[in-house]
Ligand SMILES: *[C@@H]1O[C@H](CO)[C@@H](O)[C@H](O)[C@H]1NC(C)=O
Ligand SMILES: *[C@@H]1O[C@H](CO)[C@@H](O)[C@H](O)[C@H]1NC(C)=O
Ligand SMILES: *[C@@H]1O[C@H](CO)[C@@H](O)[C@H](O)[C@H]1NC(C)=O
Ligand SMILES: *[C@@H]1O[C@H](CO)[C@@H](O)[C@H](O)[C@H]1NC(C)=O
Ligand SMILES: *[C@@H]1O[C@H](CO)[C@@H](O)[C@H](O)[C@H]1NC(C)=O
Ligand SMILES: *[C@@H]1O[C@H](CO)[C@@H](O)[C@H](O)[C@H]1NC(C)=O
Ligand SMILES: *[C@@H]1O[C@H](CO)[C@@H](O)[C@H](O)[C@H]1NC(C)=O
């Protein structure tokens with residue numbers, strides 16, 4: 048017990064020190080991915096984390112089961128999730144609500160994170176109102192340190208309007224205001240609202256115990272009453288959506304700057320230029336700045352890393368298969384939501400956490416493209432490329448029952464792609 052507390056303390060202080068550094072990165076709008084990836088290097092201890100799980104999946108709360116069986120573990124009781132695995136950095140845990148959530152980019156993570164923060168703030172209010180009864184000393188200490196003025200500045204920086212007359216005067220007032228902001232995007236229902244990006248809120252990162260990688264013991268995550276939550280989407284649609292938003296949107300059209308992906312767009316363009324050296328007329332770097340690479344060029348670019356050993360583990364998490372990103376077979380998620388039935392599954396999730404009055408229609412970052420729009424991205428791709436995508440995403444499809452033919456219908460693929468039969472079986 049004592050050593051756990053010590054570990055937690057050092058995580059806590061280390062976390063805040065490191066966090067301050069990263070916050071500057073966020074302010075500099077370098078983006079979430081960089082934060083995550085740098086944290087990977089700095090925050091982690093060298094030891095592997097050993098997870099213990101209950102082999103009985105409890106699936107009372109969801110309709111979907113894993114279609115393909117996960118490979119059986121060598122040691123059925125213990126499994127190790129390596130510290131460098133991104134799931135440790137990105138996953139969120141609410142112990143009080145028995146909730147672990149692995150956010151898969153391009154699958155409503157902002158909406159879901161808003162809801163999870165909402166549950167968290169609800170807990171904080173309960174703690175403050177009950178003088179931290181039943182709350183561990185460590186946690187109470189962190190929660191008592193909430194710097195209201197710093198968080199208000201942060202909200203204002205993120206576009207939330209808080210008139211002087213509405214400034215909260217106590218922690219409870221502040222938290223109630225925060226609850227409204229998370230739910231409505233505004234301090235109260237009568238003022239005009241703005242959708243905020245929870246990944247850019249300082250508040251999201253202020254509670255170290257809220258992050259999977261800071262939990263001293265992870266065994267409880269695998270107890271039967273714990274909800275391990277993942278939302279999934281057809282991998283081909285997720286991929287096209289990532290391309291559309293991260294690569295095919297020019298800097299001037301972005302809502303929030305993403306210099307990392309602007310640089311990647313230029314790199315894809317230049318790579319293509321190099322591969323076409325035979326052409327006498329080569330586009331200059333400047334022309335690459337304003338050129339949107341085709342979906343095919345983008346795919347060839349992201350697939351190069353999959354050809355090297357362990358390459359898939361190092362893919363950008365916007366297109367890394369979620370079976371890898373979220374270590375699906377290790378964490379054995381027991382609440383599975385599907386983007387294709389998002390409203391139903393979100394309702395189920397809200398009910399599970401007793402949240403009423405959430406405006407389901409109000410979606411943060413929804414693209415507005417239809418299924419047909421996404422299918423069109425695949426119409427002109429050559430078979431060899433589609434075959435490589437099938438190879439890359441076959442576990443995502445098999446585990447969560449997604450069909451290739453919902454996005455690609457070609458008889459020639461059956462003859463030319465050796466991964467196809469195993470992906471469909
Ligand atoms: C989980 O779902 C499977 C398949 O629908 C079912 O056979 C099994 O009984 C369920 N388990 C529980 C604990 O409900
Ligand atoms: C999932 O469960 C809900 C409620 O139990 C039900 O209305 C819905 O039809 C189910 N969906 C599927 C795909 O089975
Ligand atoms: C709250 O707890 C602190 C110590 O944890 C105690 O000193 C204080 O009297 C308590 N206040 C109330 C209102 O119970
Ligand atoms: C503290 O825990 C006890 C036992 O679980 C529970 O009955 C009580 O309501 C809790 N008190 C608060 C303020 O949460
Ligand atoms: C709280 O935040 C404000 C604004 O960022 C800062 O000026 C102040 O020093 C902070 N207070 C504490 C106690 O950290
Ligand atoms: C709602 O917020 C606006 C300012 O954004 C304020 O003028 C108004 O009084 C608030 N209404 C209530 C009911 O608090
Ligand atoms: C759900 O919330 C309502 C009102 O906030 C409350 O009365 C009820 O006890 C809660 N139920 C659970 C299971 O937490």
Ligand SMILES: *[C@@H]1O[C@H](CO)[C@@H](O)[C@H](O)[C@H]1NC(C)=O
Nearest residue numbers: 422423451452453454455456
């Ligand atoms: C492929 O064919 C199936 C069955 O006819 C159909 O449901 C699906 O929408 C088609 N997919 C595309 C991309 O046209």
